Amino acid sequence: MEERERVDRVFTGEGEIRPFEFNENVAHVFDDMAERSIPWYREVQRMITTLGLTFYRQGSNIYDLGCSTGTTMALLSQAFKERQIEDYRIIGIDNSEPMCHEAREKLRPYAQGDVTVQCADLEETAIENASVVIMNYTLQFVDPLSREDLIKKIYKGLNHNGVLIVSDKTLQSHTDTSRIFIDNYYHMKRQNGYSEMEIARKREALENVLIPYRVEEERDLFLKSGFEGVDLFFTWFNFSSFICLKKG
Numbered sequence: 001m002e003e004r005e006r007v008d009r010v011f012t013g014e015g016e017i018r019p020f021e022f023n024e025n026v027a028h029v030f031d032d033m034a035e036r037s038i039p040w041y042r043e044v045q046r047m048i049t050t051l052g053l054t055f056y057r058q059g060s061n062i063y064d065l066g067c068s069t070g071t072t073m074a075l076l077s078q079a080f081k082e083r084q085i086e087d088y089r090i091i092g093i094d095n096s097e098p099m100c101h102e103a104r105e106k107l108r109p110y111a112q113g114d115v116t117v118q119c120a121d122l123e124e125t126a127i128e129n130a131s132v133v134i135m136n137y138t139l140q141f142v143d144p145l146s147r148e149d150l151i152k153k154i155y156k157g158l159n160h161n162g163v164l165i166v167s168d169k170t171l172q173s174h175t176d177t178s179r180i181f182i183d184n185y186y187h188m189k190r191q192n193g194y195s196e197m198e199i200a201r202k203r204e205a206l207e208n209v210l211i212p213y214r215v216e217e218e219r220d221l222f223l224k225s226g227f228e229g230v231d232l233f234f235t236w237f238n239f240s241s242f243i244c245l246k247k248g
Helices: 025-037 041-053 071-082 098-106 142-157 174-191 196-206 215-224
Strands: 059-067 089-094 115-119 130-136 158-171 229-235 239-245
Touching: 025 041, 025 098, 041 071, 041 130, 041 158, 041 229, 041 239, 059 071, 059 229, 071 089, 071 098, 071 115, 089 098, 098 115, 130 142, 142 158, 158 215, 174 196, 215 229, 215 239
Parallel strands: 059 089, 059 130, 089 115, 130 158
Antiparallel strands: 158 239, 229 239
16 A cells, blocks of 8 residues: 655645644644654754753653653663663653554664653553653643642652753743734744645644643742753743753
8 A cells, every 4th residue: 555645735625624733634744743843853852862862861761741652762862872871761751642653663763771651641651760761742741730740740759860851842931022023933833844724724723622721830830849950941832841950
């Protein structure tokens, strides 16, 4: 059977707009969707890989929570391979079976390490002996009422000097600034080939599904959950990436 094209056209159709979900149609084109919808996606991935390698400690675990199609895991695995390191463990967790299927296929070349993908609910997943936990555009999809418990669980499962790395879409402290940032974001999407209809339909589909926090709210959540150091390592208009250090 001929392979379907992996170009994001999920929101080109007409008819009823359903709430966004990571189903088979999205999973099949997710890599294209991410690169065209998330600013500086490849560069942020490279930065996360560098930080992951910096804070990884032999004998510990790296978790990628909301691993989607396994891009971050593949980059980390490739970096370990280039350094001729075989004794490492990366655990990817995602609650979408289609995304997990795509991730497992992508990760087949990296069988030299202990790399696994589990289809499971993040809130029910144990975090143990971790030196690095990654949430790449994942926290924004977690129910706000559950976020603090999840971050506290991650903090508890991290070892001393472990890090939580989080990237999210964020709100700004003033509505005028938020509007300007969002306008620039939609301009980026137009430049990447999305039509006005696609932008509008996806925006409606994500309403009440993707719930962003203000930058200071997200930082306060990490600090309240126990992290001693919380810093931004990347920001672009309404997108922010944090590194949260556990010293306790």
